[in-house]
Amino acid sequence: MWKFKRPRRGDVSTLTLRLWDFTGMALLNLFVWLAALVYLSPLTYMFITSVKTSEQLSDPSAPILPARPVMYEYEGRSRYVYYVPTESGERQWALVDSDRSGAFFVDPQNPEAGLIRWEGSWRTLRRVYEPHWEFGNFVTLWERIEYPRLLRNTLILVFLGEIGVLASSIAVAYGFSRFPIPGGKYLFLLLIATIMVPDSITLVPTFFIYANLLDWLRSFTNTSAIYYIPLLLPHFFGSAIYIFLLRQNFKAIPRDLDEAAMIDGASPLRILISIILPQAVPTVVTVGLLHFFNAWNEMRMASLFLGVSRERTIGFSAQAFQSYGFTPEFLQASALMLMIIPIIVLFLAQRFFMQDMVVTGIEK
Amino acid sequence: MKFSIPARSGADESDASVKRLSLSRYSARVGFLFILPWVIGFILLKAIPILAALVFSFTSFNMLHPENIRFVGLQNYLAILHDRDAGSSLFGSIGYFVLAVPIEMIAALGLAALFNSDWLRGKRLLRTLFFMPSIIPAMAIFFIISGLVSPGSGWINRLIIEPLDLPPPAGLYMxxxxxxxxxxxxxGFLIMLGAMQSIPREIYEAARVDGAGPIMRFVSITIPMISPAIFFSLVINMITSFGGVALLDRGLPYSQSLSPMESYIAYQMFSFLNLGYASALAWVMFLVVMGITVAIFRSARYWVHFPEEDENVEI
Structure with missing residues (x-):
């Protein structure tokens, strides 16, 4: 019977063993890299479609890669070049004129020869394409959706939320990790439990309250800034999952140093800032990044409250792109412009982010 | 958290114990001050809204006529029983949970197991590449998948179905x-991978010496050792599958949630401004999700091996 097993050392030569290991390694790498390729393959559709011209997209016989139709200038007008089957093989001729029974072409290689009459239905002919990447789509989109303005609004929102969520979550995590709060254990369990509470249950009352609050505020001011309140306010009370991650990390920091500082008369806030935080930088960065991604993608509150505001976020505007009647290339370009910044941030910060998710994941 | 318990026998009222008592009281107050933002947030943003939703659910509250609000008892809940859309969206939500969570768990666990091998090259880049789609905004994903599956010009049709002459598939939108x-x-992948990498190598060596093969080692060492991480990712995936936000927000508005029940609640709320009925639906969903959560946490004692905690180290 066959046994697919690495041979034992001693039974075979070292060379055989090495070959065996090399095959295993090659197969594993091939498999994982191929899996990554397949996993990310839908993204190629987005990249490729976003640099196509709308002309190519409306032609069903066009090639699948970005290209544009080959044109030929004849008698002051641009003409499409087609693959034309003739008795002497397939030719690439430019269409000049057509009638019921056929069409007139001109040979771009030999324009002096004049018009060539071809019998048949020219509509069945395929156009000639040349590779072309239409990066102009991004420029058009940049202006059409006021990208800089969306970007500015989103970044303001991310930045303010970041300050609120980090300050409050760090403080709360510090409180839970270092102080003998009576019933603290149960409060912390309550905090964990709130992570599981579905948003829908709080949606109805909170929407009602915010809607009334905004109505009331509108009677004083007409700025768009008030619509950001529902998107920002909750962050200033800390986020349960971030508090959980930070607390796990703070607890792992030895207490010797902060006890020594306490004896020297350092205040609790001082201990947090000069002793705990410097040792918790990776976790704080991780939480900051998580909030960046979440605030960038945030749609729930935005879709409820930014509808009447002029100052929208990029995520919220994207929702409307489909109804703007965007053609596929603009839709895909907008998808790319929507996701490119979080991805750049992920790649820049991956060293921090990846490591710390790993560390905090170990203990529940 | 260390409780410095002041002398328990009340007879011993020495100076030191009084000092320690007041110190611990002082630090309890400071600690409470630090957690105050969360406590306020919990009361204002969680406790009151949840209870308010419960109260709303027994009324005929409508946003258009807030003055006509009146108590209707269980009428909203009885209406849910006769509402086909409510039933199907609830089953849709549970269905998405049943479909998505096993896919996520198995894919993440399998990938983590492959990444745990020393033979894999370019791990750092690969890790980021596999993580990357998890932060892509949902809208972008919608645009991309719609482009792939659209009949006719979609890439699945052009690249797979037409060249192979396959019949047009029915369930492409799946x-x-x-x-x-x-x-x-x-x-989930990062959490499980991290847990796997922290398993001491000696355990595997010992098992290898005892003749355990790779599958045996995976099932009887890796899985039990990383079971807390599996549990943690299971909880995270569960929350996400019901439309909640745990760790990462995909940016789906309520009306387009992958969890149909959530969209249905938003639909009742914003199309009919029927806050009473929407609250009743939300409470039904809340109870279902809490039921599943409790079941998962209860089951943990049978399959999750939490590391032995030190006596002195409380939560």
């Missing part, structure tokens, strides 16, 4: 939840 689930494995 790719939406599947790709969504597969593109959400990032956090």
């Amino acid at each position: 790719l939406f939840p599947i790709i969504f689930a597969l593109w959400t494995i990032g956090p």
